[in-house]
Amino acid sequence: MSSKILSRLFLIHSSGSVWLLLLLFLLLSLLLLLSLFVVLLFVLFVFVVACCCFVLLLALKIYSHFTILSHSSRAQKLNKLSVTSRVLWFRLLRLLFFRLFCCSFCCCFLLSFVVVVVFFVFVVVCCCCFSLLLFVRVVYVLVWDCEAHAEMRFSLFRRFWQCVLFARDSMQSES
Known part of the structure; x- marks a missing residue:
């Protein structure tokens, strides 16, 4: 008697539509995890590139500072154009790398945040839908299944x- 009700209750596990829903949920969650992993790898790559650019800019600044100090005043007057062009190139590179670093880092963090939020909302919604489906099945079997x-x-x-x-x-x- 109770085994009959239990067998009817757990027909949901052998139902094709529920298995399809569960498989779809697993595939989509795997896809979202993979996209999250790719975004985090991209953030790590941007961070490493930005650190390398920062070290390169620091080395360039130290080099240009010691190069300017090592010139005599006469040579500095003669090479004023080259020193000025080096300083301008340094400022341009620093501005370019800083903007590239900030924009890409902020975009990657925003993208990873959106992916994480979408993943957790998706997981919560799917779990709620699956629980609701199971609850409806239980109510149907226990109450409405004449x-x-x-x-x-x-x-x-x-x-x-x-x-x-x-x-x-x-x-x-x-x-």
Whole structure:
């Protein structure tokens, strides 16, 4: 009797649509995890490139500072154009790398944040939908499935009637 209800209750696990829903949920979560991994790798790559650019700019600044100090005043006057052009190139490179670093780093962080939020919202929504589907199935089997209740009542009635008949037969055999 209860095994019949349990078997009907767990038909949801053998249902093709539920397996398809679960497989779709797993595939989409795997895809989102993979995209999150790619975004995090890209953020790491941008961070490494930005650190290398920072070290390169620092080395360039130190080199240009010592180069300017090492020139004599006469050579500095002669090479004023080259020193000025080096300083301008340094400022241009620093501005370019700084903007590239800030923009790419902010974009990567925003993108990774969006992917993480979308992934967790997706997981929560899918878990809620799956739980709701299971709850609806349980309510259907326990409350609305008239056939299961009719079989259960018939089974209970049959067992009760068998007990009554057995008691009657045993009383008749005693007398």
